[in-house]
Amino acid sequence: MGTHSHHHDYNFNERYEFAGKAKMFSIIAVVLGVAAVAMGLLSGDHVTVERTYANLLLMGYYFTCVCAAGAFFVALQYVTQSAWSAGLVRIPQAMASTLPIAALLLVVIVGLGLSTHNLYHHWHGEGLLDHNSPNYDPIIEGKSAYLNVPFFLSRQVIFLGIYSIFAIILAKLSYKEDLEGGLASYKKSFKLSAIFLVIFGFTTPIWAFDTIMSLEAHWFSTMFGWYNFAAMWVSGICCITIIVVVLKKAGYMNWVNENHLHDLGKLMFGFSIFWTYVWFAQFMLIWYSNIPEETVYFYKRWEPEYKPWFWLSIIINFVSPLLILVDRDAKRKQNVMLFVAILLLAGHWLDYYIMVMPGTVAEHRGFGIIEIGTALGFLGLFIFLVMSKLSKQALVPKNHPFLDESLHHQI
Template sequence: MSTVEKFLPTKKYNTIAYVLMAVGLVATIALYISTHGATGSEEEVHRSHARFWASLLQNSVYFLLVVNAAMFFMCATTLAWGGWQIGFSRVTEAVSSAVPVIGVIAGIILLSIVFGDNHTIYHWTDTEHVKHDKILNFKKGFLNKGFYVTVTVLTIVFWSFLGWKMRQRSRSLDTNPPATVESKKKFIWDNTVMAALYLVVFALTIMSSLPWLWLMSIDAHWFSTMYSWYTFASTFVAGIALIALYVVFLKNNGLLPAVNQEHLHDLGKFMFAFSIFWTYLWFSQFMLIWYSNQPEETIYFVNRIGNSARQSPYSGIFWFMLIINFVAPILIFMSRDSKRNYTIVTFVAIIIIFGHWLDFYQMVFPAVSPDKVPSIIFDMGIAMFFVGLIMLLVARTLSKYPLTVKNHPFAKESVIHHT
């Protein structure tokens, strides 16, 4: 089988993608109509309007971080001089190619919320309220529109540009393979430097400031030093699951000849390990806050699981999310054979992507709609738009370039890889 095959999306594939996007657009319009036609007190109207923007925020940020996790995986393995992933690196590149498009969509949504006149999602955008709020006034050096906009725009630009540079370097091997040992060493070194630069940006954004601004500031009085790592773990394992889905899909279509069960096994181990890592962070954050029992910290979990004085409507989602993000992967992926089975890997990957979508749901909505759980059907419908969009963007990239990088200095390591 040729190693320069390209993926040509079928009519059925494109139809499914367009249908999902259409469903998402219909859900968005329906949600806008239902929320902007609300009547009642001023607070009720504001919360109703915010419910629409919260859904857009949750979905756009979640799927942006998921596709961006693919480039983190690519750069982390590059920095480690890994070779096993080269066989499916074009899949990783294709998933990461969705970052600029989804980044622009997410950026528009986030900036629309920040500069809108509804302060239900981000209380700190209300300057008059901040003046009379001791905690928010103390945080205004960080929580302000100027800093938020600067970090958001720069982040999306840097992610898009550095990701594009990494993909361009990989594609250059197709037409300009390194011919000598020295040129191979130079390619590996330059690639390592570029990957390291990306990881520095990633560390300064996802692993520190960005989740604080985009998500944690929705509950502006609350804070957690583990929040950024928690967010990273949630989206990274979902990103690996998305890569695994495309590897299985392409293998089922007779493509990716250099990829076998050994590679799938390692992807399964990543999903297994980072599901446990996510749970470790979840437990650590929860346990420390529960143990200290300080009202300014426990309020976050009271809104999500309730306590003896107050029942939370989100408690069912909170515990269900924990079950499918931890219990399901660890039980199903416990054995070696399960991580090599296409059907099981596909099933667990879908569970993980949906489970961490629910995780983001419970991050956002308890602060926006604390008294009742909004109809999640609308939010799942909007998620379908991003799923369809990712399908189109990934397919477009896969169809442009050979699926196997045959001239990479570490290509042989991927071919002979075994676990």
């Protein structure tokens, strides 16, 4: 534990003020998003309505993933007793505190997707389990003990509920530490984080199987959960990086320096490579094991309307961080990190788009206002909720036992 020797150099009661252009942008984005979704749902065109629901699922899942990544980041720092991140931990805490709202939205979207407009028609369709129906599907019948609406929805509620409870408690303990000092809150946070990481590690693959993989219920990949986790983690790191850089440019958080940025850059770089490894392994194992019936997943994504996006995704999410962030100096420059983080967030949106669309929208012929508007709406909501949360507390956990180490972090 440090001696807090240089604390007089910094204002540890500094608070972020969420106002002006940032607040206005977030509100306008939400309004535009609501308008785009309403336009899609009220269009009266079956394919457009289907597309709108698919986009809502895509963005609801993405939003929840990024907030869950915030909770994972906070818990990971406690369990590994990392000192470098103490000065910026308020940012992932704000993301984690937004998780209950994101989770609730996702559950509503999934519920609507099951009831009013069937996103999950591959396993929740008319006559799939009826032996006398022309739609009877023996594969789906074999999976029906797991893939049925009550069990499916209860898994969503239980997993997201547990993640949300841990996220809220960890954030509250950190704020309590600010008021009371001492190590009691830190020790509690350490124990709870260890429990949370075990639960999160075992259940996130199942959550990904349910929410996204079951959109194409005939197909199965044991790599899919880790592929989704890698995308979630990279996106979360990107969001933390963007908020750090934007706050620093606005004159806040002068205790965060290029060394902290460098560590975020290493995580972004390393897990982009990991994402690519899992992305390729999923494809490679099907080829290597000679399972032709599993190639249907990739066959769909090689149809002319998706093939350019398929390749663009790997260029953005692998080639660009590889070429840009391999350099030490690049990871220490605010503008470079901001550019790569924004690029990767767009890239992982595209990655989720390729996961969701081919299995949900059979006659998807179009990319336009609905896609851009829905994404913009959720982006606005994320900014509004996370930055509002961030503005409610001091930007630094002043009684964190490793804060002094974070202030003197150098690599």
